[in-house]
Amino acid sequence: MTLAAHWLACGWILLEPPRRDIDGATLYIEALYWTIQTLTTVGFGDYTAETRGQMIYSMVVMMFGVGIYGWLIGNVASILSKRDSVEQFYHDNMERLKTIVSNRGLPPELQKRIRDYYDYIYSRSYSGSDEQALLATLPASLKHDVQVSLKQEVIRMIPALTESPENLIKDIATELETEIFIPNDTIFEEGEEGDKMYFLLSGELEVIRQKDGKIATLKPGDFFGEMALFEQTQRNATIRSLTYSETYSLDKYAFNSVLLKYPGVAAIIEQKAKERKSSTNQ
Template identity: 40%
Template sequence: MKINKQTYYYIWRIIVSIAISVFSILFPLAMIFDWATYFNTPIYWVIHIIFALDLIISFDQNKRMNDDEVFGRSYSVKKYVRGWMIPDILVSIPICFLINIPILESVKFIKFLKVGAFMKNLRQHEIQYTNTLILIFSLFWFLHALHNLACVWLALFGIDENLNQISNYVNSIYWTATTLTTVGYGDIVPSTNMQKIFTIFMELLGVGLYGIVIGNIASILTKKDPAQAEYTENIDRLTALMKIRNIPKDLQQRLRDYFTYKWKNRHGYDESEFLMELPNSLSREVAIHLKKDYLSNIEIFKDVSEEFLQEMALSFRSVIYTPGDCIFEAGDDGDCMFFVIKGTLDVTVKGKSIAKIKEGDLFGEIALFMNTKRTATVRADTYCDLYRLDQSACKRVLDRFPHIAKKIQSIAKKRSDELV
């Protein structure tokens, strides 16, 4: 499986986020509990290696950028040099190893700004996972704030010599959590002015921070998918209309079944309308992706150019028929053809069923290409998802590819002769 550049970018940014998260957890604890050995451990050096690599990768990434149509690559490099390059250099330096002033290592917290930018970028590009990402990011920031504020609490309130390091840390987390969430049991109380000022700050911060987390969770739980909202709205409008107009009950049920089928199978979206809203180049790519498997199975479209298939893919419209619907009758003009995506249809001649059309089958093409009348009637046995190609759209494409048009008409005539 081929992995694109965007995926590599995400993986690397996640690695950097993990590195700064580990630093954010261990550094405050090392300062509080005087872990002098932390600054000589392998994990300390691994974090700095990751930060150094991030400096190189970020510079190279900006150097390779070519999607800025106005300013180009040189602008991207200058923008990085003037912006993130100096902070990235400072973060990658093992300060404590060089000058042995541990507090200066706190400059690495600036890396969280880059993590925040990555999270914003991820939300913008992975829209389908927005709710999940909001929840994960909210918990990420809340837990980091909880840990670091707990370490500040330890620095201000002091370490209880009667307890081990784990118990001291658990007490600090307990006090910070109860204060941030505005619970505040009162079993641990501030005594000095500095402790009281910090407690006031924590209470004010907790109102906002806790509110953001709870607000995001509530928003996710109450937020409706746009397609589901449209489905619900259609059902409500339909119910109101049926009450006002006294629509027969059997027709009411058919209408409900139609909207339910459309919701379950298409999630309320109209493929043709969606393609029309896209720029021409994107519309072509999406259309060929959605329909290439179907087009490649159509005998009359085999061994044709990619450009022709793209034009045909754009010309096919997605339609739905309900059980019992007549697609066309014998004697009708051959003004369109169909490809079955899902469902079963019945072919009848003079009221007698002669064949079944199922998923993956093509029908109506001979009358369309030979410009003749329909020789049979086709009705939907079940709900049917079809691709429809109208005569006008077909003619427009064939006029652009006259050599392919002759080939298709020849194949259609041959198939017509075989059926006689």
């Protein structure tokens, strides 16, 4: 902007009628003063166009100034509108929470957990899940390709699925769901029936056994609960969120519905899962 003002001031000097009562520095300062007040649409009127050339030049500079301001205002408005949409999402849900509390009542601790969840969403500057919001706007073909691109690598982390066909991996990828947990949320408890497995994307989880207490900490890139996909089994530990944590979850029934399309592969996968379980228990 400063460079543009400099060159526009130089242009004005070239159109200035000859003057012997003024030095070059003063002439440049006056021209720069005229340029800035014209670009900023202030226009005090103390420096005016005297020739037709200056009049035409003034109109060009005015149009340039309007364009620059339009561009700046448009960018600022774009930034504010994005922030406003996230803020509006936050406040709308806080109002809904207040309405439910006043009409139906909720325990204070549950209210706090809901507020904590939306505080986290707000701090991340998105109105809901970024991924889900993007997918909701895409046609079916693009939605499928995006899901596969984002999720197939985490699926191949499961040893039993490492060498599975590409089509099977793609079908499973479309079944993954995003789940967010706040601190102290229990993902599942030891002894309950397993019906999902999870891939940890962000945050930290602790693994707890009744006999041994805390036995491990899970970090991004870890997965857990996979045996629930292959057999009817109870959870052998409790998983609790230490921080705000984001995961992909894969439902057992969705997984089995995909395997029905690949009966030959399903038997191989189940055998690999049993072998891994056997080696882990030894």
